[in-house]
Amino acid sequence: MALTSWGAIEKNGDIANPNVGEASMWMLIVAQWVALLLYLWTLVAPRLFPDRDFT
Amino acid sequence: MWIARVGSVLFILLQQVILIDIGYNWNESWLAKSDQAELDEGPRKGKKWLGAIIVSCAILYICSLAGIIIMYIHFSGCQSNNAFISITLILSLICTAVQLTISETGSLLTSGCMTIYATYLCGAAVATKNPLPTCNPMLGETSTWSIVVGLLFALISLTWTGFSYTSDKRLGGAAASGNGEEGDVGGDEEEPTIAGGVVLNNSTYGTADTTQNHLARLGSLMQVSLVLVCVSVLFDLFQYTHSTFSNVFDLLLVCNGIDFVGGY
Numbered sequence: 001m002a003l004t005s006w007g008a009i010e011k012n013g014d015i016a017n018p019n020v021g022e023a024s025m026w027m028l029i030v031a032q033w034v035a036l037l038l039y040l041w042t043l044v045a046p047r048l049f050p051d052r053d054f055t
Numbered sequence: 056m057w058i059a060r061v062g063s064v065l066f067i068l069l070q071q072v073i074l075i076d077i078g079y080n081w082n083e084s085w086l087a088k089s090d091q092a093e094l095d096e097g098p099r100k101g102k103k104w105l106g107a108i109i110v111s112c113a114i115l116y117i118c119s120l121a122g123i124i125i126m127y128i129h130f131s132g133c134q135s136n137n138a139f140i141s142i143t144l145i146l147s148l149i150c151t152a153v154q155l156t157i158s159e160t161g162s163l164l165t166s167g168c169m170t171i172y173a174t175y176l177c178g179a180a181v182a183t184k185n186p187l188p189t190c191n192p193m194l195g196e197t198s199t200w201s202i203v204v205g206l207l208f209a210l211i212s213l214t215w216t217g218f219s220y221t222s223d224k225r226l227g228g229a230a231a232s233g234n235g236e237e238g239d240v241g242g243d244e245e246e247p248t249i250a251g252g253v254v255l256n257n258s259t260y261g262t263a264d265t266t267q268n269h270l271a272r273l274g275s276l277m278q279v280s281l282v283l284v285c286v287s288v289l290f291d292l293f294q295y296t297h298s299t300f301s302n303v304f305d306l307l308l309v310c311n312g313i314d315f316v317g318g319y
Contacts, residue, residue, distance in 0.1 A: 025184035027067075029139055032176035035071040036146045039169045042075060043150070043158035054160070 073212040074172060078165035080215075082108065085164075108164055115167030119147065122174040130181045133190040143177040175204055 046054050085108050089101035123144055130136045147170040154161035179201040185191040 022186055025180045025186070028176050028180035028184060031067055031071070032143065032173050032180075033146070034068070035074070035176070036150055036169060036173055038071055039075050039078075039165070040150055040153060042079075043153050043161045046160050047157055 070209070070212050073215055074208070075165070075169065077211065077215050078168035079160075079162070081168070082162040082164040108162075112163045112167045115164075115171045119167075119170045119174040122171075122178055126178055126181060129192065130185075130190070132192070133187065135187075136181045136185065136190050139177055139181055143173050147173050172208065175201075175208070179205065 046052075085104045089104035091101075092104060093099075093101040123140060126136075126140045131140065150169060151163075151166045154163070154166045182191070183201045
């Protein structure tokens with residue numbers, strides 16, 4: 001997916017350097033947000049649901 | 056094309072869950088080692104493992120901080136980059152603060168892992184992906200570092216997946232009992248042998264012949280990695296056959312599969 005700039009290579013045009021592009025950039029940024037929110041969830045979930053077994 | 060996109064997003068999510076799992080298990084493994092050292096060698100002998108945890112935390116946080124400072128110096132030319140870097144900093148700080156105050160399960164080592172991962176993602180985004188020349192002074196240069204770091208993260212998570220799938224008694228099962236300060240992991244169980252964060256004496260392969268044990272594990276590890284790479288190549292095949300831009304990079308398909316797991 002990185003090589004095709006998430007399928008948006010024809011819009012951004014640059015075949016020589018398909019890695020650069022809005023789509024790739026936003027994928028990384030959103031991936032970062034999702035990763036940190038996932039981690040945050042693993043931290044607060046046991047507190048929010050004390051009865052549930054998280055093992 | 057959308058099959059490839061959706062599949063790849065699922066794939067990234069999988070990789071992130073694995074990374075969080077690694078963060079938790081790393082801490083637990085070293086806490087267990089500390090406890091074991093106290094049991095075997097007497098009191099206060101487990102301190103060196105606790106020290107190792109603290110040193111690792113310090114390294115992770117110092118590297119993250121350095122990365123964020125470098126990004127602020129070199130890539131703060133425009134608003135989008137500023138926003139990305141600031142969000143990285145704030146989200147990482149929130150995670151660490153929540154872990155230190157509210158959470159019962161987390162540890163500083165896990166937070167450090169997530170912070171450095173977030174910093175890497177932000178750095179890769181602003182330094183290698185941003186298409187605006189005003190925002191990105193490094194535009195057009197090949198960025199070896201982001202590929203190397205990306206492959207490193209992929210290698211770690213692939214190895215971990217292989218290992219944890221092949222050991223039937225996962226350390227992850229005790230994830231919730233890992234309290235950063237208490238450190239009672241492995242104390243009430245039947246003391247499994249722990250090596251590199253992985254429970255070794257599983258019943259499938261037996262404990263007698265360690266060479267055979269390792270070979271079997273290595274085999275499964277390679278199989279899991281192969282399956283993961285094949286699946287990602289499959290997603291890319293969908294991508295190529297369904298997009299207007301096809302048959303150009305056919306030879307690069309395999310590279311793309313590997314590269315995708317590593318650097319998206």
